[in-house]
Amino acid sequence: MYRLHHLFNYTSGRWLYNEQRRLEGRVRPFNVSALQCLTVQAVSKNSEDIVQFQKLGEGASNRAFIVRMRDGPSLVARIPYMATVPRGFVVASEVATMEFLPSKGIPVPKVYGYSTSTNNPAGVEYILMEYGSGRILSEIWDDMNQQDRPKTLSNIIEVENRLFSIRLPASGSIYFSKDMPQGARGVPIDHLDAERPCSLHVGPDAITECGALLTAGARKEIEYLTKFGRPLLPFSRMRRETFSLERQDPGTHIDSLGRYLQIAEHLIPKDSQGLLQPVVRHPDLRPSNIFVFDDFSIASLIDWQHSTVQPLFLQAGIPSMFNNSHDAASRSWETLRLPSDLDDMSKEEKTEQLGIFRDRQLHCDYIAQTAQINATHFKALKYPYASFRRRLHRLSGDCWQGDNQEKYLRLDKLVREAEDEMHAINVMLGVGPAGWVPCDHFDATKAAVDQMKADCLERAEYEIDEAAVRDHWVFDDMDEDEYR
Numbered sequence: 159m160y161r162l163h164h165l166f167n168y169t170s171g172r173w174l175y176n177e178q179r180r181l182e183g184r185v186r187p188f189n190v191s192a193l194q195c196l197t198v199q200a201v202s203k204n205s206e207d208i209v210q211f212q213k214l215g216e217g218a219s220n221r222a223f224i225v226r227m228r229d230g231p232s233l234v235a236r237i238p239y240m241a242t243v244p245r246g247f248v249v250a251s252e253v254a255t256m257e258f259l260p261s262k263g264i265p266v267p268k269v270y271g272y273s274t275s276t277n278n279p280a281g282v283e284y285i286l287m288e289y290g291s292g293r294i295l296s297e298i299w300d301d302m303n304q305q306d307r308p309k310t311l312s313n314i315i316e317v318e319n320r321l322f323s324i325r326l327p328a329s330g331s332i333y334f335s336k337d338m339p340q341g342a343r344g345v346p347i348d349h350l351d352a353e354r355p356c357s358l359h360v361g362p363d364a365i366t367e368c369g370a371l372l373t374a375g376a377r378k379e380i381e382y383l384t385k386f387g388r389p390l391l392p393f394s395r396m397r398r399e400t401f402s403l404e405r406q407d408p409g410t411h412i413d414s415l416g417r418y419l420q421i422a423e424h425l426i427p428k429d430s431q432g433l434l435q436p437v438v439r440h441p442d443l444r445p446s447n448i449f450v451f452d453d454f455s456i457a458s459l460i461d462w463q464h465s466t467v468q469p470l471f472l473q474a475g476i477p478s479m480f481n482n483s484h485d486a487a488s489r490s491w492e493t494l495r496l497p498s499d500l501d502d503m504s505k506e507e508k509t510e511q512l513g514i515f516r517d518r519q520l521h522c523d524y525i526a527q528t529a530q531i532n533a534t535h536f537k538a539l540k541y542p543y544a545s546f547r548r549r550l551h552r553l554s555g556d557c558w559q560g561d562n563q564e565k566y567l568r569l570d571k572l573v574r575e576a577e578d579e580m581h582a583i584n585v586m587l588g589v590g591p592a593g594w595v596p597c598d599h600f601d602a603t604k605a606a607v608d609q610m611k612a613d614c615l616e617r618a619e620y621e622i623d624e625a626a627v628r629d630h631w632v633f634d635d636m637d638e639d640e641y642r
Contacts, residue, residue: 169213197271210225234267309454334355344362391630436467471548487518
């Protein structure tokens with residue numbers, strides 16, 4: 159019974175706040191023996207050939223199991239959590255993307271089978287795929303030397319260059335025609351192959367014009383907020399003091415979105431048609447999603463969930479594993495130098511400074527090597543106000559969570575300082591998204607944040623500072639229902 163409980167529930171970490179909600183959203187019972195049968199059938203084996211079936215990993219949206227077989231391939235069976243919505247479309251799009259990319263020279267796992275619904279013997283949506291060959295980059299990245307890390311970086315950028323070279327007909331997501339919802343409008347990737355059930359389309363509601371893409375999110379938000387909007391505190395509690403701990407009126411945000419619609423067309427690059435070309439990009443390029451061979455060439459990129467096709471100028475950007483934009487020196491692209499007094503520092507100070515230098519170097523090296531290997535991407539990166547254009551577009555389509563967009567932009571420096579402070583706290587404590595920490599660190603981290611809260615309350619000079627800590631502490635439980 160415990161074994162099944164372990165398979166059905168999240169066991170890879172804990173959360174400092176709203177833990178019960180996080181755990182409940184990740185409960186996913188299924189018929190274990192039926193999933194095993196589906197797996198062996200996908201590779202023409204028998205259930206007796208399975209020598210191992212165990213949990214492989216748990217991410218933000220899925221739980222993965224490894225299925226090892228006697229004299230056969232090892233497979234990964236991946237199941238989305240209940241909190242992952244819309245599950246069927248998420249599975250369908252990822253599978254279609256992974257089927258399409260190998261034909262363009264992009265290394266991804268082979269898909270052996272999938273289901274976009276629970277109408278199967280296992281009772282869950284699933285993807286059955288090849289277990290990646292090579293080594294997971296996250297296991298070796300921190301220990302790599304000064305020669306191997308730039309080599310790996312070059313190989314990653316080379317794969318990105320191949321991705322950016324793929325020509326696609328519209329913006330949206332990639333689907334098989336058979337998985338498109340009835341009545342949805344998709345654009346075939348290959349018009350000569352458009353009628354087959356397994357033909358690939360961009361959809362399910364493909365957008366062929368940049369102007370329509372730039373305004374779709376804002377129009378969706380205006381319609382929703384007009385019908386259902388109500389005053390909210392910013393969901394990010396680190397930002398609430400910036401907004402004077404006051405609930406923000408959705409009407410102000412609707413007005414901001416209306417003004418965004420008036421200028422959206424001007425965000426489109428007018429002097430470079432190449433930046434308007436729809437391209438697909440990996441949605442979460444981090445070391446844990448990259449497998450490498452012994453020579454550090456890329457063996458496979460995994461986790462294509464939520465990948466989208468968008469114009470190049472909106473897809474451009476530095477991947478999170480290299481992005482050090484929260485650091486002013488990295489943003490300025492200034493010449494990198496170690497502190498002149500490095501040799502006089504303590505061991506701890508020297509380690510800290512070397513870490514800062516490495517993060518800055520990776521950021522700048524990514525940009526420099528992109529300029530050499532992927533000129534198309536570099537052109538998009540350096541285009542005037544490129545990051546601001548992307549940021550405006552993203553903010554216009556994000557679900558409203560109590561942020562006043564106009565005030566957000568006007569108080570940009572204060573907001574960025576708050577976010578930088580939160581980033582530093584999370585790094586110091588080893589805290590991941592939504593307050594996640596490894597199980598064996600939970601008690602110590604919880605004690606640390608409780609002491610930090612007590613210290614902040616003691617140091618609070620003004621009533622608003624005390625209220626911000628007492629009632630809006632970033633690591634306390636909070637009501638998330640009103641943001642759904």
